[in-house]
Amino acid sequence: MSTSSQDSHGPRIDWAGFETHAPEVIKALRALGQAVDEGGLDKSLTELLKVRASQLNGCAFCLQFHLNLARKLGVPAPKLDLAATWREAGSVYTARERAALQWTEALTLMADRPIADAAYGELQAQFSEKEIALLTTSIGAINAWNRIAGSLQFTPPIPKAVA
Template structure:
């Protein structure tokens, strides 16, 4: 096991680990709009479900920055390491999650991987059985929002490992 004992400030990244750009500085109005969308999508949504879908979408999008952030946020909120680890294999590990959580995770996966086709009716209908209309609308918004955050982070190569829970919400 390797231990990283170096703590770098944002401007001190090694060249191979430097972000391509600090997009939030160059498009502050976009960042502020995203932050407002993030906050609005969380209203009325179970925070555990919100973190599970953020982590699962970020896994699918290979977004290391958002994985770092949301696994830390989930752990800080009391989520178990076991459930976070098993999330990448949720279909084989359904006994770790409630039926409502499984419905949300399945919807997040279907919405994130649109190259597999449209969101299947059975996935949507299962989510609709577990969430009332307002919750479902917020869940859809939360999934869309994390996919947007993932795309900003992956495209600009935001560097994971420096986030502390409570720094900011995204």
Template sequence: MSTNDNDTRGFVPEHTPRMEWAKLAPDVYKAMWQLEQAARKGLDSSLYHLVKIRASQINHCAFCLDMHTKDALAEGESVERIIQLSAWEESKHFYTRKEIAAIELTEAVTVLTDGFVPDEVYERAAEFFEEAELAHLIAGITTINAWNRFSVATRKVPGHYKPAGARS
């Protein structure tokens, strides 16, 4: 998207980030990165992208949505499944039962104020994930929620991220 003043479409200019928290708190950033790497071990990459995207949608984290949708697309995820993710309850046929269980758990962990994680949501996830895999999934959901909060609080600007293979 262009932010050029001569652009006839009239896009609003990018906002200014509040701070570069990773540079100001490098030890925290490194610890978050290590948590990210540890959490994703043993999880299917496609499923993990869906979890990151869904949590980021709920948290209204535009920076993380930009990043994780681009990463998912770069790894072969379909545009259709990404688009339908915000309305997954009406488009379950795009996802496996295991993915749906992970998406439900993502929503429950992300929105704890809606009554914590209901037993039925946890039990459904436990049907599809071995215990260690479920622990990593919960860690991954927790991690993306933390990334979202850092990005939203510091107003990271979306639109400039390029997946690893596309960087120049």
């Protein structure tokens, strides 16, 4: 009897186990995130991008974690609800958010397709070089987290009021 890759019997390593076995990894990834935050990017924007990357990567833990943070930051519900279909969402997203979401998708999916010059051009029209460096780093960091939490199937942090 074969087992589908979609079968899930709980986490392969739970969050607590990962914290125990790889605290230096957590510390390094958190420091990377903190460096982006201290660089001055709007935290609401970076949380939106983390939601989108986590959707693309199929990481339930990171998706729920960053939805929780985005809600605490006051990111409007329509922006979170429509993140997977942002291109069709019309005026829900600003030009700046659309450029950043496009960049998020380009970086997250770059193994499947080259990053178009047009995507970078739209990013340049909305962000400074410093902001582009910070956005790119933030997207790289969430992709690393997605590969850790997604592959090890960490249990999503469902808020108590919802569960």
